[in-house]
Amino acid sequence: MPKTPTPTPHSRTLFCPECGRETSEFYNNRCRDCFCKSVTLLECPPIIKIHICPVCGAYHTAGKWIEAPGMREMFRSEISRSVKAHPDAEDLQLDFYEEELDPSRYLVHISASAVISDLDISATTDTEIRIKRETCDACSRIAGGYYAGILQLRADHRRITEEEIEQCIQLADQRLNKLASKGDRFAFVSKIEELKEGVDLYVGSISACKQVGNAIIKELGGTSTISSSLVGKKDGEDLYRITCAVRLPEFVRGDVASIEGSVIEVAHHDRQIHGTDLSDGVRVSFDAGVPSVRLGSRADAVTAVLVAIEKDMVQVLDPETYETVLLKKPAFLHAEAGSDVCVIKTVEGLFLLPYGTGGVEMDVGCENMILE
Template identity: 25%
Template structure:
């Protein structure tokens, strides 16, 4: 007998030895590669269906949910390598699902394969967002209004829909919820869970439709020695839109684009553009909105004058061509009973000539 040689510390068997100087048989007897509990509980919001995963409420497919549940409760021995698993879910009833699990890999270099079962029990809960809505929690109100007029139904629908587009672009946040919304005289109010969301939406509205925002904070109580405030954001959409023909400082212009502080306006009868603030633009009057402008075909034209058929009376009309004219079509609008030819703006391209 070779006294210097190694042998299994548990049974005295000859090498090869694996874990803790034990033979293959003793290693497999004493090392448990995988431990899976019999049951595990998981939570689902009874109102909106989101699942609680690692302290967050998320929408995820059941297969991923079960994998997440398994990863939370599975105990794997340090000696395990190359672990593979298979999962099959067997629905028992509305609350209970049995997960059939197959594992394979190596423990201290010895291949193993095991089957386990885990009963996943679903409990109803209420997610943060639904809890806040149920408790009528909110932080901010966004008021959609227009300057000096009512917003019409189409405008309201467009402005309101932009909140959904914005939410789709932003990373999800449990505070980004709509508490409630309602029509008011001349506009619409949306009550939101987050001040940040209210401000982001207001900036988005100004970027797309111009106009001004005004913020008001009001103190509604105290918490931990700090004032609890609510934010009201008043958004005023201008009474005019990109492409409209307006009379401003005695001349006709088209609204070209929004600048943040106001608009860039384009002179109609000559190549001139100028930036104007909201305050500058307060006295303008809309002469023809984009929907009141028409593309017409020219019957004849020379270098400065063209002729087209009046789209209302079907009689020929002579008109001074716009300074940027090319081709045989022009855009016209009726201002004070006279047809006026309009210089081109990029908004005209999206209308379907």
């Protein structure tokens, strides 16, 4: 369509060739009224079809499934995508209201306004929106057990605990929800498989699988290794699946370990092993790669009698042999002679454990004591 000319003023009286009325301004060789009547501001198909997933509520548009922000916003998006405006229209404004004919059909009344050649043009039209329920690609894959990555949750040189598994699954949910909100429709877990050595999560996308693994390691520490395997081709391209093996640290809070000549109670293990040196009560940290041996845990501790305190040394009654053992007084010890203290007996010897939080003694068993 040729570009609409701007109004042309004339010094003498002229007549519109269509309606015969006098006019001093012409728009595409017509008067104002005839030009406005001749303009088709909006073209809209009589029927607009929208495919909505009955499972998750996503809808299909422009060749892909997206999350629906709401019925009205979905209608607005599809109407805007389906209508065609006059090529010279400026400042186009669309509005509409819908009438429900039945749960799958809506009669939509559309009103539009725009500026063409400095004239305000308005128009109305109707269309019918038809809803078709169709399971989306993501829900189909979830139902079919689809996965692109396996996230293996294990622990180094021990079995992963139920508490750790629960933490990992919570972290996975948080990360997957965040990825899904950013548009990754395959950020889901289609299956959780419990094994003797740990748990496997079957994740819908390779990127999501890697990011969940990284999130777990960032929060809980540990290492990961990733391997891939060719599973087929699609449209001439190779399709791969990955296995992301996450291994949580060997030591957990409350473990007692021998590291580089020191016996410590572990407080946290990430890229380093953090804890308290049980010989003097000083907080220490070691690189996770240094040689270390697990001697036991707080669950193995028992109570013993603190026989005497002599300056920087203490005497403790061995709970098994009932012999007096001389130990260096650790900084965390605030008990008085004759009190019960918490001890653990290891191949490295007998050691006192922190009793309560902040040096405050607690009348509880060693297995229930709180770490400093």
